[in-house]
Amino acid sequence: MDHTCIPEEMHESMKSSKVLAGDILLNITGGSIGRSCVVPTNFKEGNVNQHVSIIRLKKDNPNFLQSILSSWRGQKLIFEGQTGSGREGLNFESIKGFKVSFPTVSEQQKIASFLSLLSERIKTQIKIIEQLETLMSGLRQKIFSRQLRFKDDEGNDFPKWEEKNLIQLASRIISKNKENNQNVLTISAQQGLISQLKFFNKSVAVSIPQ
Incomplete structure (x- = not known):
């Protein structure tokens, strides 16, 4: 989360937005809605703007609650708690209504x-x-x-590299898949060639030539 330095007088006048060590900060508007963190124990004091809600627990462990908020269950609560026709944000009433098992x-x-x-x-x-x-x-x-450059198993230099057009090494595949199957592949930068079903975790429509 970004921070900005403010004068001491302004800091004192913004008591309701003061942040203390152990507070949970929850983004309640914008594209980062639902993101949260626990203020470190070595933090002294600060303030947040209207886009961030401060959750200050009385006795419970803030790291425990923050872990819940970051889980799928917590994100579901946050999604369901958003207000407005476009679900544009959370308000304090909806946050107070979150039901969590402790x-x-x-x-x-x-x-x-x-x-x-x-x-x-x-x-x-x-x-x-x-x-x-x-x-x-x-x-x-x-x-x-x-x-x-690498060397072969006997420690000798490999021959010089040859420049070739790709058409010399491969042929273009133009035949269509006529089998009625769901084995549609895609390319992932991390995993290489994988099934689209696994990659997108949803059904993939396959066109079968007539």
């Missing part, structure tokens, strides 16, 4: 700690993947520009 505070802490550990592991893995993708991009450039 275990004891000690169990909340256990659940929140476990989910936090998984979240940190995911962040670490994402960082590793991003580093590997950057490495692969750089290596591809060097390999295909022939700055980097």
Whole structure:
């Protein structure tokens, strides 16, 4: 979430929008509606604008509730709680009406700690993947520009690369699929060639030539 520095006098005059450590911040309007976070314990004070709702719990674990809000169940509550003909946002009354099941505070802490550990592991893995993708991009450039060459199993140089038109290596497929099946394929940047049914998780219409 973006932040802006404001004068101390204005900060004091905006008491209803003051943010404290442990608060849950929930976006209630715009394209990021439903996104939430817990204010870190080392945070001192701040303010939010009218697009963000502050949820301050009396005794329950804020990380536990934030995890619920981020889950499909919480997002369903947020979607159903939106007001207006175009479902353009949440208001405080709809937020107060959210019904959530709470275990004891000690169990909340256990659940929140476990989910936090998984979240940190995911962040670490994402960082590793991003580093590997950057490495692969750089290596591809060097390999295909022939700055980097490999050797054969005996340690000898491979022959020089030959330039060829693609038509010399492949043929165009123009025949139509006449089988009545649902094995329609698509290309995913992450997974390569996969079934459209799996990729879009919905039925795919297939035209069968007459």
